[in-house]
Amino acid sequence: DAKTTQPTSMDCAEGRAANLPCNHSTISGNEYVYWYRQIHSQGPQYIIHGLKNNETNEMASLIITEDRKSSTLILPHATLRDTAVYYCIVSLYNFNKFYFGSGTKLNVKP
Amino acid sequence: DAGVIQSPRHEVTEMGQEVTLRCKPISGHNSLFWYRQTMMRGLELLIYFNNNVPIDDSGMPEDRFSAKMPNASFSTLKIQPSEPRDSAVYFCASSLAAGDGYTFGSGTRLTVV
Numbered sequence: 001d002a003k004t005t006q007p008t009s010m011d012c013a014e015g016r017a018a019n020l021p022c023n024h025s026t027i028s029g030n031e032y033v034y035w036y037r038q039i040h041s042q043g044p045q046y047i048i049h050g051l052k053n054n055e056t057n058e059m060a061s062l063i064i065t066e067d068r069k070s071s072t073l074i075l076p077h078a079t080l081r082d083t084a085v086y087y088c089i090v091s092l093y094n095f096n097k098f099y100f101g102s103g104t105k106l107n108v109k110p
Numbered sequence: 111d112a113g114v115i116q117s118p119r120h121e122v123t124e125m126g127q128e129v130t131l132r133c134k135p136i137s138g139h140n141s142l143f144w145y146r147q148t149m150m151r152g153l154e155l156l157i158y159f160n161n162n163v164p165i166d167d168s169g170m171p172e173d174r175f176s177a178k179m180p181n182a183s184f185s186t187l188k189i190q191p192s193e194p195r196d197s198a199v200y201f202c203a204s205s206l207a208a209g210d211g212y213t214f215g216s217g218t219r220l221t222v223v
Contacts, residue, residue: 034211043114043201044153046211087153093209097166100145100153 003027004088009105012082018075020104022088025069032093033064035073036100037084044087044100047073051093078108114215116202122221128190131218134183135204143212144177144187145201153201159185192222 005023012018024033034049048055048062050071055062061074075082087103115134123129135142143158157167159179167177174193179185189196199219203212 032209036211043203043214043217044212046213049211097155097158098212099155102152 003090003099004101006086006088006101006104008102009107011107011109012075012078014080014108014110015077018078018082018106018108020073020075020086020088020106021070022072023070024088024090027068027090030092031090033062033068033071034089034091034098035060035062036087036089036098037082037106038087038103039081039084047086078106080108080110082106083108114202114204114213116200116215116218118218119216120219120221122223123192125193125222126191127222128188129192129196129220129222131187131200131202131220133185133187133202133215135185135202136206136213137183139204139206139213140182141205141207142179142185143203143205144185145203145214146198147201147217148198156187189220192220194222196220197222 032049032051035047036044038044047059048057050062050064064071085103085105087100089098117132140161144156145153147153156169157177158165162179175189177187199217201214201217203214205212
């Protein structure tokens with residue numbers, strides 16, 4: 001079962017940073033935080049994952065609080081193509097069973 | 111790389127018929143997953159394979175559903191007999207190793223009438 005809480009929807013202006021929060025207060029010490037997104041009518045797309053330290057790749061940055069009870073996915077310059085449902089998932093690294101919750105619908109507006 | 115390839119993209123079938131969905135994972139990936147997505151239940155993990163061996167099929171809804179992976183480059187999900195409540199988008203995904211991000215296919219939209 002999903003162990004995360006995310007807002008149902010968010011709006012963001014094109015060109016601005018999109019900050020998507022996720023609460024995972026029951027996360028255990030060896031569980032990772034994963035982010036995926038699903039653009040309409042497509043399969044989910046892996047974005048990034050992390051354990052403790054902040055992570056950055058070509059798509060996004062992941063900021064994990066020191067107590068690891070919450071995290072934020074940052075899209076630095078959102079475009080209309082970033083409109084999607086964003087899923088935050090908590091899982092053991094080698095567990096291989098990702099439970100996707102309801103996610104956050106991000107609407108990027110011109 | 112062509113990514114994870116699923117076929118068919120769309121399938122419309124009559125209740126009671128057998129349906130077979132196909133998946134070709136990314137070459138070299140040793141884990142394969144089948145998910146189902148509906149409006150009501152979201153994305154549900156049905157089954158996953160590691161090195162062609164089914165590891166966990168606890169998400170398979172009932173005996174009408176079966177999945178096979180005869181080799182590293184091919185997997186099938188079969189529903190026999192199909193029912194209208196099986197209507198959903200079925201996704202296949204693969205990963206290089208446990209813990210890596212999954213790569214999903216484009217899905218098969220199944221409609222059972």
